[in-house]
Amino acid sequence: MTDTQNNFDLDDVEAVSAQSVEPPRFAHDLEAIYDIPVTVSAVLGRANMQVSQLLRLGRGAVVELDRKVGDSIDILVNNRLIARGEVVMVDENRLGVTMTEIIKYGKVKN
Structure with a gap:
């Protein structure tokens, strides 16, 4: 069968596929989670x-x-590894950490 026999062409399929893609999420969509406390170690x-x-x-x-x-x-x-870093002195009495590597994990599949 050809595209004309099915009454569609590949351009139509690509246009529909592009429309069905979910729009990207913006920063304001995440505002609900900004105030959730986390423990950093x-x-x-x-x-x-x-x-x-x-x-x-x-x-x-x-x-x-x-x-x-x-x-x-x-x-x-x-308690989940997210980065690696180096210990630095913030001032005379305080330590800090400079992040040198961000750990990337693959997406979790359902």
Whole structure:
């Protein structure tokens, strides 16, 4: 069969497909979620130990972490890794984190 026998052509199909695409969402569509609180954590490193080792820790004890000085740290939002970064001094008494890498995840399929 040809396009003329079906009484349509490919240009018509493409035009309908373009019209059926959902318009992009704009920033104002997201305003409802802007005030939802989230927990942001900057993880310097992790350590595994037995309870007996944990109970022996006292003031001044050093817990060795799985990272080295200068390694990137993990930045989590609600316990989900979203970025990596470096520790920086904000002022004399405060630390901050500079994001150096944003973690991209694939879209979740239903």
